[in-house]
Amino acid sequence: MADLSCNFAGIRSPNPFWLASAPPTDKAYNVNRAFEAGWGGVVWKTLGEDPHIVNVSSRYGAVQWNGQRIAGLNNIELITDRPLQVNLDEIRQVKRDWPERAMIVSLMVPCDEASWKRILPMVEDTGADAVELNFGCPHGMSERGMGSAVGQVPEYIEMVARWVKQHSRLPCIVKLTPNITDIRKPASAAFAGGADAVSLINTINSITSIDLDLMAPTPTVDGKGTHGGYCGPAVRPIALAMVAEISRNPPTHGKPISAIGGIGTWRDAAEFIALGAGSVQVCTAAMHYGFRIVDDMIAGLSNWMDSKGYARIDDFRGRAIGNVTDWQFLNLNYDIKARIDQGKCIQCGLCHIACEDTAHQAITKERDGVRHFEVIDSECVGCNLCMHVCPVDGCITMERVDHAAHADWTTHPNNPMRKVEA
Amino acid sequence: MPRQEKADIAAGRLSAAQLDENFADVSPPLDRQAALIAAQRCLYCFDAPCIKACPTGIDIPSFIRRITTDNLRGAALDILGANILGGTCSRVCPTEILCEGSCVRNHPDDAPVQIGALQRHATDWVFSGNVPLFERGKPSGQRVAVVGAGPAGLACAHALARAGHDVVVFDARAKAGGLNEYGIAKYKMLDFAAREIDWLLSIGGIEVRGGRALGQNLSLADLRRDFAAVFIGVGLAAVNVLGVEGEDLSGVRNAVDFIAELRQTPDLSRLPIGRRVVVIGGGNTAIDASVQSRKLGAERVLLAYRRGAAQMSATFAEREFAQTQGVTLVEWVQPRRILGSDGKVTGIEFEYTKLNADRRLVGTGERLIVPADFVLKAVGQALDAPDDALKIEKGRIVVNADHTTSLPGVWAGGDCIGSGVDLTVQAVEDGKRAARAIDRTLAAQPASRGQAHG
Numbered sequence: 001m002a003d004l005s006c007n008f009a010g011i012r013s014p015n016p017f018w019l020a021s022a023p024p025t026d027k028a029y030n031v032n033r034a035f036e037a038g039w040g041g042v043v044w045k046t047l048g049e050d051p052h053i054v055n056v057s058s059r060y061g062a063v064q065w066n067g068q069r070i071a072g073l074n075n076i077e078l079i080t081d082r083p084l085q086v087n088l089d090e091i092r093q094v095k096r097d098w099p100e101r102a103m104i105v106s107l108m109v110p111c112d113e114a115s116w117k118r119i120l121p122m123v124e125d126t127g128a129d130a131v132e133l134n135f136g137c138p139h140g141m142s143e144r145g146m147g148s149a150v151g152q153v154p155e156y157i158e159m160v161a162r163w164v165k166q167h168s169r170l171p172c173i174v175k176l177t178p179n180i181t182d183i184r185k186p187a188s189a190a191f192a193g194g195a196d197a198v199s200l201i202n203t204i205n206s207i208t209s210i211d212l213d214l215m216a217p218t219p220t221v222d223g224k225g226t227h228g229g230y231c232g233p234a235v236r237p238i239a240l241a242m243v244a245e246i247s248r249n250p251p252t253h254g255k256p257i258s259a260i261g262g263i264g265t266w267r268d269a270a271e272f273i274a275l276g277a278g279s280v281q282v283c284t285a286a287m288h289y290g291f292r293i294v295d296d297m298i299a300g301l302s303n304w305m306d307s308k309g310y311a312r313i314d315d316f317r318g319r320a321i322g323n324v325t326d327w328q329f330l331n332l333n334y335d336i337k338a339r340i341d342q343g344k345c346i347q348c349g350l351c352h353i354a355c356e357d358t359a360h361q362a363i364t365k366e367r368d369g370v371r372h373f374e375v376i377d378s379e380c381v382g383c384n385l386c387m388h389v390c391p392v393d394g395c396i397t398m399e400r401v402d403h404a405a406h407a408d409w410t411t412h413p414n415n416p417m418r419k420v421e422a
Numbered sequence: 423m424p425r426q427e428k429a430d431i432a433a434g435r436l437s438a439a440q441l442d443e444n445f446a447d448v449s450p451p452l453d454r455q456a457a458l459i460a461a462q463r464c465l466y467c468f469d470a471p472c473i474k475a476c477p478t479g480i481d482i483p484s485f486i487r488r489i490t491t492d493n494l495r496g497a498a499l500d501i502l503g504a505n506i507l508g509g510t511c512s513r514v515c516p517t518e519i520l521c522e523g524s525c526v527r528n529h530p531d532d533a534p535v536q537i538g539a540l541q542r543h544a545t546d547w548v549f550s551g552n553v554p555l556f557e558r559g560k561p562s563g564q565r566v567a568v569v570g571a572g573p574a575g576l577a578c579a580h581a582l583a584r585a586g587h588d589v590v591v592f593d594a595r596a597k598a599g600g601l602n603e604y605g606i607a608k609y610k611m612l613d614f615a616a617r618e619i620d621w622l623l624s625i626g627g628i629e630v631r632g633g634r635a636l637g638q639n640l641s642l643a644d645l646r647r648d649f650a651a652v653f654i655g656v657g658l659a660a661v662n663v664l665g666v667e668g669e670d671l672s673g674v675r676n677a678v679d680f681i682a683e684l685r686q687t688p689d690l691s692r693l694p695i696g697r698r699v700v701v702i703g704g705g706n707t708a709i710d711a712s713v714q715s716r717k718l719g720a721e722r723v724l725l726a727y728r729r730g731a732a733q734m735s736a737t738f739a740e741r742e743f744a745q746t747q748g749v750t751l752v753e754w755v756q757p758r759r760i761l762g763s764d765g766k767v768t769g770i771e772f773e774y775t776k777l778n779a780d781r782r783l784v785g786t787g788e789r790l791i792v793p794a795d796f797v798l799k800a801v802g803q804a805l806d807a808p809d810d811a812l813k814i815e816k817g818r819i820v821v822n823a824d825h826t827t828s829l830p831g832v833w834a835g836g837d838c839i840g841s842g843v844d845l846t847v848q849a850v851e852d853g854k855r856a857a858r859a860i861d862r863t864l865a866a867q868p869a870s871r872g873q874a875h876g
Binding site: 067 | 470
């Protein structure tokens with residue numbers, strides 16, 4: 001059985017599965033249940049200054065896709081709506097009851113040094129393991145100069161991170177917003193300010209849908225709606241790209257990253273870890289199915305690691321980073337062709353029509369007047385589209401057919417900027 | 423509950439509540455959630471095999487996709503635009519040998535999309551709300567006679583009305599609908615046939631005259647004189663006989679009459695049924711008669727067929743359904759004699775059959791005697807020749823590809839021409855095609871005969 005324990009920027013947890021700062025970690029009741037289920041740590045839902053904020057009724061909107069519930073989830077909930085002291089007391093008690101689990105406290109206070117200086121000792125006093133600075137939420141709090149309003153300005157990130165490190169001995173994780181152009185800038189700023197780690201992605205600014213009867217966005221609050229934060233399975237590819245960018249950027253390469261964004265299974269987690277993440281944070285999947293999902297995340301990751309001969313998380317952490325590269329370095333001589341297994345083909349024709357209408361006219365629809373789908377190698381560019389639309393597992397595969405040596409865009413004759421050998 | 427003592431043939435074997443349960447909708451409608459789940463299984467195939475398998479060519483992937491987008495009106499138009507009796511067909515089509523049978527999801531580890539149930543979902547709301555989907559075309563000033571208010575005739579009449587012609591539909595029975603109204607098991611149709619016809623006729627321009635039978639109180643010559651065109655969709659009104667001794671004993675009936683009576687009775691508990699029923703035949707009529715006998719309370723129902731189950735014209739699904747309803751199938755037997763006493767049937771003497779070296783069915787000489795107090799004959803229907811002038815071959819009206827008969831100005835379709843398969847859906851397609859041909863013909867000729875009055 002693989003060892004799943006982690007030491008993430010000095011924060012120890014028995015496994016890399018943490019619950020992200022969100023409704024599931026709002027209070028002791030939920031967190032106790034999460035720890036009973038086996039979660040390695042929690043990031044307590046964001047604390048703010050008193051008087052506490054208030055929330056609206058009607059908070060979540062969901063994207064259903066082809067019968068699947070919650071392909072994406074959007075929320076307009078703000079930070080905790082309970083008094084600061086109530087949260088602090090509960091954090092202290094829970095940490096005392098679960099000393100070996102990671103207790104990270106998410107914070108969001110106004111962007112001035114005094115506010116941070118005031119709240120940090122109170123958090124430290126609870127015995128929590130670390131703080132996470134919420135510079136991410138794109139809704140509500142950003143209108144008040146907090147959340148993503150800070151996260152979108154690298155200089156502010158650096159400044160606040162510096163204050164936090166000055167006024168607290170706790171490890172500091174900066175939670176990044178994806179609602180920016182280049183994720184490398186805020187990540188670098190966080191580390192420049194002395195942060196110990198970054199976590200990402202926070203939610204993506206979104207409107208889930210428009211109710212065509214009410215003519216208003218959902219979730220709808222008395223006839224009106226507002227943009228909220230989007231998360232869940234649909235955002236995972238965006239999170240993967242952003243984590244990869246930070247991991248392979250020289251100034252931040254190797255720095256601790258807690259990955260967030262649509263993680264719901266051990267495989268999702270392993271992918272982020274392969275891109276350098278040291279822990280992963282989960283929210284939507286738990287909100288969809290309850291805390292028990294961690295059971296398979298732990299067992300599945302462990303079984304997979306055993307099958308691959310990885311004894312510890314660090315044995316495969318970051319292994320995929322070196323294979324994330326710029327387009328210009330991809331091998332232009334690499335050539336694959338689609339192969340349709342006629343024994344598995346159920347004759348739906350989706351490969352044909354996708355290729356015929358939208359790709360390369362490389363799949364036949366009949367042979368000798370009979371319905372028959374076959375790849376025309378000379379037209380197939382190996383785009384993978386047919387493989388993706390095919391509803392049968394393993395029916396369409398891609399076969400490598402090239403034998404030439406590597407050659408990429410940097411030296412291609414069509415590239416006006418190509419490198420010419422001296 | 424202890425068995426109530428009843429005579430060999432008796433009504434009211436079961437309580438009213440039990441009869442209600444037995445004759446309830448055999449496959450209840452899908453609700454929206456179930457329909458969405460079923461619809462989302464459709465792969466939206468390119469050039470989908472299911473469309474080709476439907477005699478009326480309904481664009482099945484399109485209507486199913488429209489269900490998933492809550493575009494039920496669009497879905498209903500897809501269906502009813504191709505098959506005006508799409509509501510009935512969603513209930514009675516043997517989908518397992520048509521659309522669902524060709525669904526690409528019939529993979530060893532998968533199951534076909536529930537096309538029939540989805541078709542019903544997409545159309546039910548149209549009939550329950552009597553929602554108009556089609557409009558009558560600009561009046562052409564021409565009148566067409568349709569003989570037979572079954573699926574072929576109704577489909578033809580509706581298409582002609584859409585094209586602007588005035589249509590008079592004649593039928594030998596009191597009510598319109600043909601087999602939909604009189605010949606299909608009650609648990610498949612309930613009261614649907616009448617609702618569907620009300621909706622179909624609401625387009626206007628179609629007059630239905632019941633109690634008018636060709637060759638009796640209706641003459642083809644008169645129709646040809648009075649109307650610009652005539653469509654014949656009279657089905658197969660005659661019933662084949664067994665031709666064995668004892669066929670006239672009391673307790674021996676035609677299955678089609680039994681089913682019609684069952685469909686028309688206002689009170690199932692007044693319908694007499696035997697204790698021990700034998701149904702002879704291998705088609706859908708035989709299945710419907712045997713299942714309904716069980717549902718009425720017959721203790722034992724035996725379905726006797728002269729060949730093997732695989733050769734029955736009823737589909738595997740129908741046969742299996744009958745068996746789950748407690749019908750016992752006896753294969754390779756043919757009736758030799760119906761036994762009776764005091765004028766009442768007491769049993770049947772069968773002879774076992776086999777295929778000889780020439781693959782012909784022959785008796786083995788071995789006999790089997792089955793006690794019975796109620797015998798239902800379902801050995802096929804035949805054409806009741808409507809007019810001597812019509813060319814008939816192999817017991818069916820001869821038509822060309824356009825559904826024109828040997829008589830100018832007379833078209834025909836449905837079971838009476840025996841094209842393709844003897845199914846409602848084929849009859850609808852025949853009626854639709856004939857209407858197209860009639861409309862083309864009328865458009866090409868001046869409106870002389872059969873002009874609409876006033």
